[in-house]
Amino acid sequence: MPDFQESSKEQTIRAYLHYFAETEIRPRSLEADRMADIQPDFYSVLDRAGISTEMMPRDPGSRPAQTGDAPREHQTLRTAVLASEELSWGDASFMLSLPGPGLGGPPVSFIGTPEQRERFFAVFQDRGRPHFGAYALTEPEAGSDVAGIRTRCEEVEGGFRITGTKTFITNGSRADWVVVFATLDPELGRAGHRTFVVERGREGFSVGRRHHKLGLRASDTAELVFQDCFVPEENLLGGRRHYERQQSKEGFKVAMATFDSTRPLVAAMAVGIARAAAERARELIRDRYMLGRALPRYRAILEGLDDMDRRVRAARLLTWKSAYLADARQPQSRAASMAKAYAGGQAVQICREALELTADSGEEPDPLLEKWFRDIRVFDLFEGTAQVQRLVVARRLFDEIGAKVGL
Amino acid sequence: MFRFDWDEDSTAVAELARDFGRTAASREREAAESGEVPSALRSQAKDLGLLDLARSAEHGGLGLAPLAVGHAVASLVAEAPGIGTALLLGEAAALFGESDATGLVDGGLGHLGYRRAGELRLTGSRVKGSVGFTALGRDLSAYLLIAAGDDGDRFCRVPAQAVETSLVAAMGLEAIAPCRVKVAGDAEVLGPCAGPERTAVFLYNAPFFHGYSRAALAYARDYAAQRKAFGRLIGSFQGIAFPLAEVAMESEAAELLWQDAAWRHAQGEDAFVLAAQALRAAKDAAFLAVNTCVGTLGGHGFVDDHPAERWLRDVETLSALTGHPKALAQAAIAFETGKEAEGIA
Ligand SMILES: Cc1cc2nc3c(=O)[nH]c(=O)nc-3n(C[C@H](O)[C@H](O)[C@H](O)COP(=O)(O)OP(=O)(O)OC[C@H]3O[C@@H](n4cnc5c(N)ncnc54)[C@H](O)[C@@H]3O)c2cc1C
Numbered sequence: 130m131p132d133f134q135e136s137s138k139e140q141t142i143r144a145y146l147h148y149f150a151e152t153e154i155r156p157r158s159l160e161a162d163r164m165a166d167i168q169p170d171f172y173s174v175l176d177r178a179g180i181s182t183e184m185m186p187r188d189p190g191s192r193p194a195q196t197g198d199a200p201r202e203h204q205t206l207r208t209a210v211l212a213s214e215e216l217s218w219g220d221a222s223f224m225l226s227l228p229g230p231g232l233g234g235p236p237v238s239f240i241g242t243p244e245q246r247e248r249f250f251a252v253f254q255d256r257g258r259p260h261f262g263a264y265a266l267t268e269p270e271a272g273s274d275v276a277g278i279r280t281r282c283e284e285v286e287g288g289f290r291i292t293g294t295k296t297f298i299t300n301g302s303r304a305d306w307v308v309v310f311a312t313l314d315p316e317l318g319r320a321g322h323r324t325f326v327v328e329r330g331r332e333g334f335s336v337g338r339r340h341h342k343l344g345l346r347a348s349d350t351a352e353l354v355f356q357d358c359f360v361p362e363e364n365l366l367g368g369r370r371h372y373e374r375q376q377s378k379e380g381f382k383v384a385m386a387t388f389d390s391t392r393p394l395v396a397a398m399a400v401g402i403a404r405a406a407a408e409r410a411r412e413l414i415r416d417r418y419m420l421g422r423a424l425p426r427y428r429a430i431l432e433g434l435d436d437m438d439r440r441v442r443a444a445r446l447l448t449w450k451s452a453y454l455a456d457a458r459q460p461q462s463r464a465a466s467m468a469k470a471y472a473g474g475q476a477v478q479i480c481r482e483a484l485e486l487t488a489d490s491g492e493e494p495d496p497l498l499e500k501w502f503r504d505i506r507v508f509d510l511f512e513g514t515a516q517v518q519r520l521v522v523a524r525r526l527f528d529e530i531g532a533k534v535g536l
Numbered sequence: 537m538f539r540f541d542w543d544e545d546s547t548a549v550a551e552l553a554r555d556f557g558r559t560a561a562s563r564e565r566e567a568a569e570s571g572e573v574p575s576a577l578r579s580q581a582k583d584l585g586l587l588d589l590a591r592s593a594e595h596g597g598l599g600l601a602p603l604a605v606g607h608a609v610a611s612l613v614a615e616a617p618g619i620g621t622a623l624l625l626g627e628a629a630a631l632f633g634e635s636d637a638t639g640l641v642d643g644g645l646g647h648l649g650y651r652r653a654g655e656l657r658l659t660g661s662r663v664k665g666s667v668g669f670t671a672l673g674r675d676l677s678a679y680l681l682i683a684a685g686d687d688g689d690r691f692c693r694v695p696a697q698a699v700e701t702s703l704v705a706a707m708g709l710e711a712i713a714p715c716r717v718k719v720a721g722d723a724e725v726l727g728p729c730a731g732p733e734r735t736a737v738f739l740y741n742a743p744f745f746h747g748y749s750r751a752a753l754a755y756a757r758d759y760a761a762q763r764k765a766f767g768r769l770i771g772s773f774q775g776i777a778f779p780l781a782e783v784a785m786e787s788e789a790a791e792l793l794w795q796d797a798a799w800r801h802a803q804g805e806d807a808f809v810l811a812a813q814a815l816r817a818a819k820d821a822a823f824l825a826v827n828t829c830v831g832t833l834g835g836h837g838f839v840d841d842h843p844a845e846r847w848l849r850d851v852e853t854l855s856a857l858t859g860h861p862k863a864l865a866q867a868a869i870a871f872e873t874g875k876e877a878e879g880i881a
């Protein structure tokens with residue numbers, strides 16, 4: 130039987146994070162956007178509030194990272210999407226800048242050996258300063274086409290040498306370590322892929338430029354350069370035997386499996402921004418008059434507001450469902466892509482609609498609505514573009530009847 | 537018999553504008569970063585007569601008809617969107633015969649209860665009020681104001697001393713530097729600003745959006761014709777090609793709606809609603825075009841290595857500066873129904 134009731138624990142977490150987003154994130158949001166960075170004092174506030182990515186499961190839907198126990202309630206992907214929505218309601222750049230392994234977490238959890246998990250996650254126990262992980266798959270010439278990566282890993286005595294450039298890496302310049310996808314030989318296609326953890330400070334690993342972006346400016350997005358960077362054998366995720374055992378396609382699968390668990394989180398971020406925009410539009414419209422009548426008395430305005438509300442709720446439900454399926458360990462690639470594509474696409478429309486419904490000729494546009502309009506655009510681009518999500522959904526549709534249509 | 541080709545004069549001016557745009561294109565980023573059009577380019581545009589397209593011959597301009605002006609504006613903006621818009625958007629006062637040192641500030645419609653803020657009130661010969669977001673030329677000696685009088689909007693001219701301007705941090709159109717304007721002073725009250733005058737302003741504004749649409753479509757097409765994924769040109773994927781075709785259709789339709797409205801206006805017909813619709817179509821098409829352009833570039837569309845993200849910001853800012861489409865539709869209804877407008881809910 131479907132049940133849409135949040136547990137009391139979930140309600141408490143949601144309420145707490147909402148309060149935090151309202152009082153600690155929102156007031157910093159516009160300034161952080163202007164500075165293109167998070168105010169350093171935020172991290173101590175965050176620490177005092179006890180908020181960390183520990184609230185997010187590292188390997189949602191799979192065995193918990195270190196303990197091997199069943200996921201505790203606060204570590205389910207369902208709780209994580211609630212948290213993601215609330216924090217992104219405050220500001221999605223802050224959500225993306227939460228200390229922790231970030232997108233790098235799932236691959237380490239999925240295929241890292243117990244020793245590797247222990248070693249790479251240990252750094253996050255240090256509360257002295259914020260620590261980050263990152264996930265480096267995209268290259269200047271290969272984004273959607275993950276199999277087309279060109280970053281090479283060459284086997285050498287005691288390990289590998291990595292050479293290549295990764296681009297658009299979230300938290301790339303802040304990260305203590307980065308999960309890097311490379312290929313033994315591009316000719317081998319997916320079978321040639323290997324996944325490594327590369328720590329900051331390794332010779333031959335440097336941070337290139339930080340990207341200037343349309344939105345999410347306070348979130349760090351950087352280029353990473355590997356030039357003959359030696360990585361020891363023990364940093365090959367899962368170890369050599371893992372790839373032999375899995376007939377070598379494992380590197381690629383790791384890259385993809387990460388997305389199944391992170392797309393619901395990204396969808397929830399889009400829901401958070403869209404909801405913020407819809408609420409703000411409502412607030413701004415409430416007291417306005419046109420042609421001698423209160424704006425909320427115009428049908429067109431009400432239709433606009435109602436439409437936004439409906440689409441936010443629909444996006445949230447798709448997101449919740451994909452998170453639920455992950456927690457229940459059921460296949461959810463299609464649900465995750467649907468949630469991400471729907472939420473990302475609708476949220477772009479909602480943010481524009483909010484800006485335009487509240488626009489008053491001769492009046493400066495609302496800076497928060499403008500910011501969200503800029504921020505939201507990437508939700509249709511990263512973690513798989515709108516087109517790529519649709520490909521996933523459509524392929525699964527045809528799979529249901531066993532049809533091969535050549536998609 | 538209807539026809540769709542341009543006359544020689546309009547074509548010649550449009551080509552001049554396009555060629556100038558091509559030389560200016562390489563300085564787009566510089567203009568956005570410095571917040572102004574490089575002065576050499578501005579003088580060049582002035583020498584070529586591009587700043588005087590709409591100004592009557594009697595006032596030293598080229599005296600072109602709205603159709604020809606729009607054709608030239610779109611041609612320039614398509615090549616250098618930010619610079620083209622910064623150079624020409626503030627020239628709307630020229631539509632009403634004002635000199636090139638006059639900026640147009642629209643603070644009217646207040647008599648319809650249309651504005652919550654951003655209103656200029658005319659009492660006797662005194663104008664008072666503020667407009668929060670407007671685009672103006674630089675070094676202005678006078679302002680042509682549209683102010684709300686008791687019985688409708690009036691054009692008023694005030695000297696620069698009566699006007700206080702301050703920059704507004706907008707998300708786009710950095711080279712224009714949108715500003716807030718505060719006015720308090722005695723004005724020379726000119727004629728009424730009613731349907732035909734507003735029609736002229738709508739018609740003047742729409743081609744800026746056509747220019748952005750053309751620029752974004754061309755950029756996205758060119759990118760899709762050389763970027764590969766999965767061993768194929770991305771333009772070969774329907775997920776990329778169909779949206780580009782959609783942009784081409786919406787943009788073309790918007791330009792035709794505008795041409796029709798501008799032509800009818802020139803024939804002396806009441807083209808207010810058509811012009812408002814054309815402007816709205818132009819804005820929607822431009823948004824679709826720049827948004828699709830960002831999407832076509834994938835993650836590369838989100839960073840400033842390419843102009844797509846700037847164009848997205850620009851189009852939304854331009855839309856706010858010239859009245860958002862929804863507001864325009866409401867204005868159109870308000871004008872059509874006049875005092876009956878209270879019944880439109
Ligand atoms: C702010 C930001 C943060 C990011 N963070 C990270 C990160 O932390 N780690 C990381 O590895 N990457 C990250 N990325 C990269 C992001 O995931 C890629 O940009 C994205 O996958 C798209 O790749 P691309 O930009 O190369 O576009 P391309 O793959 O070149 O695609 C261009 C266009 O072609 C379309 N296309 C491609 N193939 C098909 C097809 N088969 N059918 C139809 N259309 C198709 C795409 O949808 C897109 O519209 C980030 C990007 C941004 C902007």
